[in-house]
Amino acid sequence: MSRPGYQRASSTNIQSGGAPRPLEGKLAIVTGASRGIGAAIARNLAAKGASCILGYTSDKSTEVTEQLAKELQDKNSVSTLIIQADMGNPNGPAHIINTAKNHFSHPRSGKFQIDIIINNAAVSLNLPLEEVTIDNYNWQYTVNVLGPILLMQAALPYLPHDRSGRVINLSSVSSSLGLIGQTVYGGTKAAIDSMTRTWARELAERCTVNAVNPGPVATDMYGETSGDFQLQMKNHIKSAPLMKERKGVDPDQYVADAEKVGGRPGYDYEIAGVVGMLCSEDGAWCTGSVVCANGGLKFST
Template structure:
């Protein structure tokens, strides 16, 4: 595989599992050095193992950094810790962030009468304020030749009005609005795009309530790429599709779209919400 990101530095938040881990792995395969952002102490051994594995397999540098992006100081700490790592400096001793993937997020589903101020506060701190402060802290270290790339992980929930997602859908709509603003403000430094996955085969998706899964079955029924393929998809997913309507995306399928958007050939794409949901939501 061509190492099109050789020598570039990518910061991936929420890199300990799921989509974040898949994105970090994909970028490593094409040569990017990595900052693997994570939040909880329980994730530390997972991320440290991932870093060692990616370094040995792909001859890149991978540095795990713990920072709570739901706090005011956490995002700045993430960036400044990365800057202080000698392993991530360029040969001339400078520090540059070529790629930033704002992936970390939380999903707390509740119907309108059950939403609490605490749920709202946590969701907006992690899903909206977190990416804002990370991007703000990263801005001084972005390239000056438009070669930088920022990818924000949104969701089709920003547009579909799914039940239980007043708060989650709202956070992702806010992230998409910020994406468009940053695309203008940072245009001489980088492109800024969002992607909007639907259901993805992760722990987060598995934790959704049966009522929520019944709600989205009709959407899945009409999503072209969610139709299962016996002999290709696992028998478990094929069997589950009889009641769920189809299969979720694999994390690698989401990571592949991120990889397309951070490459040199994506230089004329900015301020967009790029479909990453198998056709569940068809953009105009």
């Protein structure tokens, strides 16, 4: 998608109401941005003034990602760029950074800075221990763990040097709940938690680095989980303070399903709200943390 012109933060860039938007002029990369949590995060960041690079993987997601990019431009007057790249391919993350640099570098000075990185893209396949294969292990760890590492390596030369950068890694309650069938997926998210803490130290003069750990969210990924897995989650959901269904507030389908699954799921915009806060100046004193974004399903990390 084309951009109307390169801009950094400026006091002249304000909302119609007159207040500066908190992320005005910032440039954000969101992987896995075509739908679900990734798309909701992009909407949140764009509403706050950030221009967004939307990463996606498959050809079938091209149209929906193009539509999202246009929506962000039209509603928020920000620049957008969609980039198709496989985070499971060793060349995919570098392709995102190189394409973004070619598109967003300042036309005169050549300056290019990445202010926000959201490592959201992930894959999952729940299997009992006896059915785990090397191919399944390699697929999940390559996309969920190696992909973010390679993206961060490619982005390092372009991160700020004044602690203003923001990196948010999407983890999961699966990293600590020990859910049946998640030998591999849970392990990838535990790796994300550990990487978050390491990067917070290594990149302290460049950016804050935090993770958020959603529980069940009303997305395609959770909707594709088995009935047995959702039954396994029932007691966890029932104990979560904010996952109690609310008749007349939550959509009817989630109220109707609550007896079977334990309560209502999280909504993608609720996860995005936590991410958006961490990306603002209000999140400047928080780094190396796994921030709970799961309605209280998991209090500690």
